[in-house]
Amino acid sequence: MDIQLRVNGKEYQSRIEPRLLLVHYLRDVLGLTGTHVGCETTLCGACTVLLDGKAVKSCTVLAVQADGAEITTIEGMAGLPVANGGLHPVQEGFWEKHGLQCGYCTPGMIIAGAALLEKNPAPSEAEIRHAIAGNLCRCTGYQNIVAAIDYAAKKMKKRKR
């Protein structure tokens, strides 16, 4: 099947098998290996990407379902307007607050955090925890991930002023 989509601001046209998962399309066809596969069953969130602005788990989306969509992966986060030419504030938060250890869940966590801040620019701690409850991390105990997203929220608020 033929699909056409925008990924990280670039147009792509591909002929793919109907059963190809979006995550494998991104990783194996486009070479965007920053999006990870942790479970293939929508349970861990390592493969989270933005699809038309919404955080989705790309291991249970078929690539053909993304036909015509706009996708942002971790590789595209720094290219978003909010990043101001540097790191996305959520990426910066993860670095500042030691929000990662092995780094495997991190791209998905960053995307989930960024999606939350799009909808809710000033989330409470409980709201942050709720927003990342679909993303598993085995290293950090989540505390510094929560702090990282909170850091980003405050930073983005400051910039808007």
Added chain:
Amino acid sequence: MATATRYIGKAMKRKEDPRLIQGLAHYVDDLQFAGMLYAAVIRSPHAHARIRSVDASKARTASGVVAVLTEEDVRGAIGMIPCAAQIPGMKAALRPVLAAEKVRFVGEPVAILVATDRYLARDAADLVEVDYDPLPAVVDPEKAIEKSSPLLYDQFKDNIAYRWELEGGDVKKAFKQADRVVKQRMVNQRLIPVAMEPRGVVADYKPGEKQLTVWSSTQIPHLLRTQIAGMLGVPEFSVRVITPEVGGAFGSKLNVYAEEALVAYLAMKLNKPVKWIESRRENFQSTIHGRDQINYFELAVKSDGSLLGLRARILADIGAYYQLLTPLIPTMTGLMICGCYKIPAVQIEILGVLTNKMATDAYRGAGRPEATYFIERAMDVVAAELKKDPVEIRRKNFPQPKEFPYTTPTGLTYDSADYQKSLDTVLKNSQYIKLRKEQAALRKKGRYMGIGLSTYVEICAMGPSSAMPAGGWESATVRIEPSGKVNVLTGSSPHGQGQETTFCQIAADLLGVSPEDVLVIHGDTAIVPYGIGTFGSRATAVGGSALYRALEKLREKLAKIAGHQLGVDPGKLEFLDHKIFVKSEPRKSMAFGEAVGAAYVAKTLPPGMEPGLDATAFFEPSNFTFPFGAHLCVVEVDPDTGQVTLQKYFAVDDCGNVINPLLVEGQVHGGIVQSVGQALLEEAVYDEQGQLVTGELTDYALPRATDLPPLQMARTVTPSPVNPMGVKGVGEAGTIGATPAIVNAVVDALAPFGVRHVDLPMKRERIWQILRKSRRAK
């Protein structure tokens, strides 16, 4: 030579993060080579069965399939999966890389195939026809040791793989003199490590050069290289192991797995790069599990709460076959069973029991979480029986700081500690007395708050080679380039711990250079001298010490060069801000880069000095280290649903001197949350036929962000005397110290219902049933 600590001890941001937060890092599955083939493993659906036949003819002709290997194809060509641990009299429960004649657990590899595409490989896997003759299985270790149990190995007369015994002090006398003997059967359940990145291997072979390169998500690149060479019967110098980014391990990648040898063999046979990536389901079934011990525990106590003696009989479920360290792990429980208490007499018997399950091996803590759970749970049972405060019972039995080094009746020598101080700190931080008042007030209102305490000691910095199965030292090489840039090559193999940062901090301080001038390289056997790896909370204490020694050698050399030029005693020189200078006369100074240049240009060196700046050190620790701490947890239990809510958590940890407090705190956070998993959620369940019921994340609950209160952290600092930096290790503290604190809190909450002990994990339904039974009894 004094060292200024501009970076050591500081919360420096991690050097590895920029690539990780931008999706620019490379894990095994991110590697892509031209002509790469994809492997799929065909696994046993039975827990115990005889293999009648394996028919791969349909799979061989399936679309995209390049090769299929059955046991017949690899017999004699690939050696057994290695076990490095030796216990006198242990039976040889060794496993071939593909099952021969019999399968003994669900998920055991029976065949492997490769295809041109990962989807086609999985399609073809279903076409391999294996005819099984199912046999009765045994999954419960208490049943497996009965005479009537099915036998896993026809050649053994029972399912007991080994017996390990240890006695210290006069146990008979202790129990005779006791006012009371407190007994409790306790279960420390089987857990599944679930690193977020499953295992994965890529192998490539260059027949002209006879070079096999294996990329594996492992904690032990050098040991893996030695073992793969041995299993495949090729010279060690023909094998290079590279550890790319590793997405978590927690001990589960401290091993040598069948797939590593099989994929390497396939690459050599086909002269093509081959990739195998474990699915999550495979990860649950056939990556090592942890814990799984039943302990029949007895404590001999005086009425005043002092401990006289301990008896522990432990059934350690080791699964169907040994992996690398399987038999050794329960012995760590035995050695650490006294915890941080003076117990004059102990008697321990451990039975390693074979069952139709995946092997247990090192999962974060590896034997010490079990020991700590048993003794800390028992201390609360003693307190309940003597109607004393759990704080008082603990305080009464601590060795005092002046008694260190303190030798336990199990033969270990604890290096340094102040248990009283960490306990006092956690009581103060949590406002313990106020909490008890709050608890009493809530109980009157029918609300069940619980307060749980755990004072723990762990054994880290593994370890003296005399006590380790295959060397306990670590290596480090420091190579300063002519431009003044510093390469640190470490035998440690970090997978999230952040040694690229902490080792950089150490090197930057000792050489007086900027962190930007230091590159830490690890996990490539062609570049890094032989090393042991990262596990057992050893990287900083052993690997960092090796680095310290290597840096000292180069400092000495650079000081001699600078001293020769400046005409001063090299012993008076210091290193700071890219300068080598005399502290009392700062004008007597040489630029660091100039001294480095002199070593390479080699025209002005002191007479007899070799050119170059390259030093290697192998650090052999004289003892383990023994970090410790005190954790306190506050929970509320809903008596109608059995739901446990974590309300507050206070941790006080002492891991000696600290290189980077940010990273230390992160390690403890993660460990505590894995303990929350063990205490409340996680349990590997096999049904009676040996099917793994919790075989996916759908059925095996991991802690989520919403399950946790903010963790309130603190540290005390008691340096270790056994290594040059006084560090102890912290990677496993959280999983060791926290589980009993959470469990003790839940049991404390349930005390009004007459509950004295609850087995792990304390799921809603289990607590609800206990409460229902208790209410009915009333």
